[in-house]
Amino acid sequence: MITFTAIADFLLYTVFSYLAGSVVLKFVPEDKKPRISESKALLLICVAGTALFSLAPLIELTVFLENGEGWIGTFLTVLLESGNGHGWLVTVALSLLLGFAIYFDTSKYNQAYYLILLILVIGYFSHVASLSLWSGFASHSLHFFFMVIWTGVLLHIAWFSIDDSNWARFLSWFTPYAVFCVAALIATGVFIMFYFVEPESYANSWVLPYGQMLLLKHLSIIPLLAAAFINGFLNKGRLLDRTWLKVESLLLFFVFLFTAFMSKQAPPHEIHHTFQAEGAAPLVVLLKGEQSIPFDASLDWSVNGIVLFVIGILLLSMMVFSSYRQVSSWLPFLFGTGFIVTVYIGLMLNVSF
Ligand code: HEM
Numbered sequence: 001m002i003t004f005t006a007i008a009d010f011l012l013y014t015v016f017s018y019l020a021g022s023v024v025l026k027f028v029p030e031d032k033k034p035r036i037s038e039s040k041a042l043l044l045i046c047v048a049g050t051a052l053f054s055l056a057p058l059i060e061l062t063v064f065l066e067n068g069e070g071w072i073g074t075f076l077t078v079l080l081e082s083g084n085g086h087g088w089l090v091t092v093a094l095s096l097l098l099g100f101a102i103y104f105d106t107s108k109y110n111q112a113y114y115l116i117l118l119i120l121v122i123g124y125f126s127h128v129a130s131l132s133l134w135s136g137f138a139s140h141s142l143h144f145f146f147m148v149i150w151t152g153v154l155l156h157i158a159w160f161s162i163d164d165s166n167w168a169r170f171l172s173w174f175t176p177y178a179v180f181c182v183a184a185l186i187a188t189g190v191f192i193m194f195y196f197v198e199p200e201s202y203a204n205s206w207v208l209p210y211g212q213m214l215l216l217k218h219l220s221i222i223p224l225l226a227a228a229f230i231n232g233f234l235n236k237g238r239l240l241d242r243t244w245l246k247v248e249s250l251l252l253f254f255v256f257l258f259t260a261f262m263s264k265q266a267p268p269h270e271i272h273h274t275f276q277a278e279g280a281a282p283l284v285v286l287l288k289g290e291q292s293i294p295f296d297a298s299l300d301w302s303v304n305g306i307v308l309f310v311i312g313i314l315l316l317s318m319m320v321f322s323s324y325r326q327v328s329s330w331l332p333f334l335f336g337t338g339f340i341v342t343v344y345i346g347l348m349l350n351v352s353f
Contacts (some may be wrong), residue, residue: 001060002264008056009260010253013147014155015049016119018042019098021152023115026108032169034161040102047099050118051092057084087125094118119145127263128192136195143188150181151252158245168237175232182225196267203297205268207353212281213262219344220254223336226316227251230323243329251336271295287348300352308346315339 022043025033058078066074079085098114100106123129123141130136153174193214197205205211227248235241266274272293280291319335 001063002261005056005060006257006260006264008053009263010256011049012053013256013260014253015046015053016144017148017152017155018046019050019115019152020148021154021156023108023112024149024153025156026111028173031166032173034157034165034167034170035163036156036160037162038156038160043102044099047095047102050098051088051095054088054091054122058082058088084125087121090121091118094121116145119148127267128195131195131267131269136192139188139191143185143192146181146184146188150178150185151249154178154245154252155249158242158249161242171232171236175236178228178232182228186221196269197271198269201268201271203351204271204295204353206297206348206351207280207284207291207295208265208268208271208274209278209281210262210265210268210274211271212283213258213265215347216340216344217255217258217262219340219347220251220258223316223319223339224248224251224255226320227332227336230320234320234323244323244332247329247333247336250333254337254340284348284353287345288351288353291353295353297351297353299350302349305346305349308342308349312339312343312346315342 022038025036058075061078061082061084062071062075065078079088094114094117098111098118101111101114120137120141122144123137126136126140128136128140157170157174197211197214202211206215227244231241231244231248235244266278268274272295275291275293275295284291315335315338319332319339322332322335
C-alpha cells in the first residue's frame with residue numbers, strides 16, 4: 001500500500017508543479033521567456049490529477065479500516081467522518097474551480113488564487129501540521145509553495161519550450177528567482193525536519209525507513225543543485241540547452257520520489273520506540289545487518305566506504321565538467337545518479353549504529 005500512496009504523491013507533486021509553472025509564467029512578460037507550447041487539455045488533466053492523486057490516502061485508510069462491512073460504506077465513512085476525507089472534499093471543490101478557471105481562461109490572479117488555496121489544503125492536512133498545527137501548516141505550505149513555483153517553471157522550460165527566444169532575458173530573472181526559491185525550500189525543509197528529528201539524532205534516524213528516505217532525499221538534492229548551478233551560472237551566455245534543463249528536471253524526480261516514500265513512513269521523533277514498532281530499514285539490514293537498541297550512530301571508516309565516497313565525489317565533478325563538453329545528454333544524469341548511489345552506500349558503510 002505504501003508504494004501505491006507514494007507513487008500517487010509523486011504524481012501529485014508533478015501535476016502541482018506543472019500547474020504552478022503555467023500560472024507563474026502567465027505573470028512573465030512575453031519578452032522575458034521563450035515561446036512555450038501549452039495545452040489546455042494537459043492543464044485540465046493535471047487539475048483532475050490533483051483530485052485523483054490526493055485520493056490515495058483515503059483509499060489506504062479505507063483498506064485499513066474495512067472489516068467486511070463493505071468498501072463503499074467504509075469509504076463513505078472515511079470521506080464524511082475523517083479529517084482527510086474533509087480535506088479531500090475541499091481539494092475536489094477547489095480543483096473544480098481551478099478547472100473552470102483554466103477552461104474559461106479566467107484571469108491569472110483567479111487561477112493563482114485557487115492554486116494557492118489547494119497548496120494551503122495540502123499544508124493543513126500535512127504530516128507536520130498533525131504534530132504542530134499552525135507552524136506545521138505554515139512551514140509545509142511554504143515548503144510546497146516554493147517547491148512548485150520553482151520546479152513548475154523548470155518543467156515548462158525544459159519540456160515545453162519551443163524556441164530559445166529571450167533566453168538571456170529569461171535567465172536574468174529566473175536564476176535569482178530559482179536561487180531564492182531553493183533557499184526558501186531548504187530553510188522550510190530544515191524547519192519541518194526538526195519537528196520530526198532532533199539535529200543530534202539525525203544520523204541515528206538513518207536506522208529507520210523515514211531516516212533512510214530523508215538521507216536519500218538530501219543526497220539527491222546535491223546533484224539537483226549542481227545541475228541548477230550549471231543551468232543558472234555555467235551555461236549563462238550560452239544558447240538554451242534543453243538537455244541540461246531536462247537533466248535537472250529528471251534529478252528533481254529523485255527528490256520527489258524519496259520525499260513521497262519518506263512522507264509515508266513513521267516519523268523518527270522517538271527513534272527507539274519507532275524501531276521497536278517498525279524495525280530497521282530494509283536497506284540498513286541489507287548493508288549493515290540486523291540492528292538493536294540502543295543506537296549511537298558514529299563514523300566507522302572502512303576502505304570500501306571511503307572508496308565509494310571518493311567515486312561519488314568524482315562522479316559529481318564529472319557531471320559539472322561535462323557541462324564544458326559536448327556529451328550525450330544522458331551522461332550527466334548518470335553521473336548524478338551515480339553520485340547518489342555511491343555516496344549513499346559509502347556513507348552506510350562508514351557508519352555504525
Ligand atoms: C530541492 C529541494 C526540495 C524539494 C523539491 C522538496 C520537496 C518536498 C515535497 C514535495 C514535500 C511534500 C511532501 C508531502 O506532503 O507529501 C516535502 C516535504 C518535506 N520536505 Fe522537502 N523538499 C526539498 C528540500 C528539502 C530539504 C532541504 C529538507 C530538509 C533539510 C526537506 C525536508 C522535508 C520534510 C521533513 C518534509 C515533510 C515530509 C513529511 O510530510 O513527512 N525538504 N518536500
